[in-house]
Amino acid sequence: MCGINGIYSYGAMAAPVDEDELLRTRDSMTARGPDGCGHWLTNDRRVGFAHRRLAIIDLTEGGAQPMHSASGRFVITFNGEIYNFATLRTELEGKGHAFASDSDTEVLLQLYEAMGPAMVTRLVGMFAFAIWDRREEVLFLARDPYGIKPLYYADDGGTFRFASQVKSLIAGGGVAADPDPAALVGFHLLGSVPEPLTIARAVKALPAGSWLTVKHGGASEPTPYHSIAAVFAEGENAYTQQQSPRDRRQAYQEALLDSVRRHLVADVPVGAFLSSGIDSSALVGLMRDAGQSEIETVTLSFAEYQGTPADEAPLAEQVARTYGTRHTTRVVTKAEFEADLPAIIAAMDQPSIDGINTWFVSKAARERGLKVAISGVGGDELMGGYPSFRDVPRWVRYFSAPAAIPFLGSTIRRGMMAVGPERFGISPKAAGLIEFGGKVPGAWFVRRGLRMPWDLPELLDPDIVTEGLDRLRLFERLREVLDPRPASTFSQIAVLESAMYMRNQLLRDTDWAGMAHSLEIRTPLADSQLLASAAALGPPPAGEMPKAELAFAPSTPLPDAVISRSKTGFAVPVGSWIRNAGDGAKALPMAGMRDWARHVQGAWTRGLETSQVRTR
Template identity: 45%
Template structure:
């Protein structure tokens, strides 16, 4: 895990500003406290930099930027290639000579053999930039699910790439102008929808995509993989229930084994949920030595059924793990909140859970931790798997009518109350279509609520620039079932834009790498289709639960889902104070406005008052 930066002056007489590259690189020092490096091409047009968090090959031979034997290829990598050892042996058999034991060097030699198609051989989470001096081009590549971030900015013949948005801003060469469409997207979803960022001049390399920068400038992103590929063309496959259970178990065991590859200890975030308990059992099954488990506890939850400590401790003891319990209080929250917002790389209403559990892991000396994130998207653990198909089923017959939708919204504004009032008002406008129903389920706010956050001119311009429904439609495939499409949407939108992005910046503030075995292309291509085919709303993630040995008890499976629940409403009430969009309590909408204000202030945005209501 690292922080990487690349600058390519592809046009004109520009040369890399070495000071800018170092400012971008060193803004990411927390991503890589173990070392730093840089390389500049002889003509001064290309520069690569890296901050290193040593996980695989801890020696100096694993330092980056790294080149091939003749120096025609250079690469910087953020992340891990878990199957690097077998790829390395394959390449050695073909005559390639290695100077290190690192996964980074494997990328260079695999690219020599296969070019950009090499990306399909890599099992891992990664974002890398490769300079090909033979063809005078730069490639910026991101893993299939976008677990690792990668951003780029194009300006007057210069392309800048980095692991963090704020790092690009820190270099001084990118404008801090806010993207109003992204601002609207944030208040609609609770996160900025990819490939947008909150800044006009910066975009994300989309998950499962790469860009090529040559003399003529950057290409449009080229998509090489999408979660829908795991579901397409499999409708005629037939397997028995027993075969599905066994193949799922073996695929999960395989994923866990690969995610434990490291030259440093690997721990596990352990809650009372099915996901982390299955992973714990599989780690124990594949290892002969004890491993560390970390559980968050909260003073407010002591003695209640919201506490996860008893279940987690029981699992850890049964598996022989070294269990660590970290108790957090409101005082801890208040003392950490400045760091939390400093860490936040893009505005989000989430991330507190990842921030605190990563802090707990770092405090016991871990560099790597396993998370159960992704289990709900793969095995159907969210309410969206029930509500979206239901809306589609019961409202799908309605004709699309602006008159009907508007009338219902007016009436609903008078008869509905509570937190879901606005979503009930939007039922006839959005509910009848798959894309609309998904937006209704996942949205933070309805479009007509945005005047709670944004001034009129900014709101109107932002709405002209961003419409959430095309974003949703992009990921939908009509040849698949509604349930499969909901899974794909949660994987390609909520998981990517919120959970994985927040997990990255929240953990890297503490110099911790989080790995997610349940979010992996190779796993998906084996079991995703059958996970949805076996979905049963009455049996919560039963297929995953049955993969543990011994199988999880009925008590685990029946227990109400809590995850890393945090008593944020109580804490936020004191933090946010009277700056409330909705009076009486601190809702997610109030928190969103507060987060955006603090983010803009921290990012040095000077015109926040021009767009945000105060």
């Protein structure tokens, strides 16, 4: 796990690579890689790579980067982990390739030399990397299927820059910080910025599951090689209902255990975040089943939650005793939150309404000496754990008929908003259901969204709202995410939750909050091989408890109290802290989320402007 960046001056009139900019960009990511750093430039200074290292696999200097192939033709800078690198290495050795290190980085180099861009389809892991081909003078960039590892780029028509963080590209001094209206609108609608947009107009995200090349003529369009929607659609074609519930559960158990085994590959200890929920608890049990004898687990506790159902600590401690882990309950106070808030905003690479929990649990894990921790992110998206899996199908049934009548929904919505739904005790989102609830993408947006489009003029300049909505193309974007569209409503919701909410918010927050503490966070439930296995097994049987496949996967059963516990999420009392009101008994309420969103945007923007002034 690392921080990577580079510059390619591909245009005939472009200035050579500015080594100082390359290093400024790199060193703004020091927390991502405190174990070492390096950089490299071509003799003509048209290409430069840089790297910050967090050593997880092959702790020796043999794993240092940027790394050169034995032939000298290829150079790589790589962020992430390739879990099947040992298998790939054995295959390559069988074809005559020789290796000088024990790192997965060298396997990437040799695999690219053997297969070219097609090599990405062989990779299992989380990754973002760039490879320079000296002979062909081609830059190749790729990102993992789920988008666990970030990769951003800016192209001004002559110089191509890339990095692991948006803020780092700007900190280099060669990329403008001007905000993108579409990103601002997306953030206030969804609570995060949907890729490939970023908060900076000049910067784009390389989409998850895609690669691109840069040659003398410029950058290609990203080429997708993986689609969550396609995996679900293909899984539905393979799915057979003749399989017994027992066989289905056993197949799921094997797939889950295989994923956990993959995610334990490391040359340092691997710990785990432990809440009182099914996801993290089952993963700890599966870590034990996979053969890990010593497990360090960490749970957060808040004074505001003690004695309430939101308190994770008592049940988490019971799970820790069940699986014999070395457990730490880390208490976080309002005073610590206030003290850490400037650092949280500074580390937040793009505005987000979430990530505070991951910041503090990562901080606690690093205090315990961990460099790697397992997280339960991905279980709800894969196995139908969110309320959206229940609410969206019902809403579509109720509102599909009105939605079929042109302009009826928007007319009713405008009437409701003119009167004010709050006067009748109706949620303002009810107007959104009338207009959007007749189809899965619209109903999902209403369920997941932070605000509705007509709320935006209260927050942003009208010109920003108009341009932002036009360029965001929200519902077209949601339809694109669902292409090719799976047949079942369950699969469609799973795709939207995975490719929109999890990718743009949970995984992005996992990256910046973990990396701020030099902690690699691994997500066995967001794994491309597990996804394919789960999609082929079909949706959960009707009437089955959500995430039963995960709950009953460990050989040592979870405590009954964990299985029967109502879902609360890994909550943090930011709502009460920000508003200085409320009893703290609930996870961040909608009003608190909106207050937090305003605070984040303002603080983040001011911090970015200050950072850009300092680097220029």
